[in-house]
Amino acid sequence: MRTYVLSDIHGEYEAFMEILDKIHFTDQDILYVMGDVLDRGPHPIKALQEMMRHPNIIPMIGNHEYMGLTCLRFLMKEITEDSLPKLDINIYEKLLNWQYNGCATTLDEFRKLDMEGRQEIIDYIEEFILYEELTVKDRDYILVHAGLGNFEPDRDLTEYDIHELVWERPDYNKAYYDDIFVVTGHTPTQLIPENNKPGYIFRKNHHIAIDCGACFFGGRLGAICLETDEEFYSSTNNRE
Template sequence: MATYVISDVHGRYDKFTEMLDIIDLKDDDTLYILGDVLDRGPEPIKVILKIMEMPNVIMLRGNHEEMAMKCLPTLVEELTESMISSLNDIFINDFMIWTTNGNQPTLDGFYVLDKDTKNKVLEYIGSTILYKSLTVGGNEYLLVHAGLGNFSPDKLMEEYTVNELVWDRADYEKQYFDDKFLVTGHTPTQTIDCCENPGYIYRSKNHIAIDCGACFKTGRLAAICLDTGEEFYTSETE
């Protein structure tokens, strides 16, 4: 009945399955994935299809899923000349933003699916949640992909915009809460200035930052067990 958290798989199906073996995930364990399964790495859709088969996985939405959901529903339709000419500026702008953020492996994996599977993938990504509060072993945790943009201690979770939760980076030098831990992905710990062990999970000021850059060379996929605090790491990405 253990609770694990990982984040930012970014298409690394190899690292994802390596981690499932390392933590030896059981049917009655729960695995939270804090978003950004898609884009950058080679096999994002394969990871999504695997997650969809796992009833004990709860996936949160990252900015990459948010970008994908603005474009993929349109791309389920066959690319005909009239379909392309009907695309509006908003779509084209969204698609350009997504393209500069490594969408090609997601598109490659998506295009080869049959239409029924495409729709199931869209439905799954659309059903991802933006945040999760939970208590494990008497400790409270707030799980979110990126951070709490425009934070205020009085702000309710439902008052945060999607962008404030999936794009705005947490300020890791600031303690947001005294009574709970904020668990985030999105920002590789290699890029957190105050992180003493870049590339490993950052834990300070009631932050737990778990993106260890699985999709980047010398990065790795990390997991934390909330019951024990134990950390787990895959091999480095080549």
């Protein structure tokens, strides 16, 4: 039994399948997918459907699922002349914001599903967890999509709001805990300042940043086995 983490699939279904193959993922293993399965890359819904087939894949929420969930729920509603005036005006802003964040591929695949298939996707995303605390081989970890915004050492994890967990980037120059590794996605390691190994998993100050920018040209998916610390990478994204 092994415990793996990966993050920010962003529609890169092929890279995701490649990682599952490379880690020889079995029913005995556990894989945390740490958010942002949706948007940008070509097959976000297909990647979600693959995850749904594995009860031992534990999905965590990212900002893209958070944005998407509200909009997908809205798109399930039938809009009629009667319901139109009752619409929450804020939904338009949310739809525009999601569009700005690359929702086209998610919507494209979502629309091709029948109503039952669409509802299954929504129900699945609603189960995504906010964060996880775990101990593997005597090492303690916190897994969270983006970071711990407005970090305070004695602040309980339950006290962080969703924005602080799925949007705000951590300060990688500062160790948050002496004895707990904070594993984050959301920030491609290519974008971490003064990182001399962009595109690789980044480790510093008890931080482990695992988003290797799979949906961007030159990026890839990265995964870690927490028992062995071994790193796994998909092929590099060559799509312009």
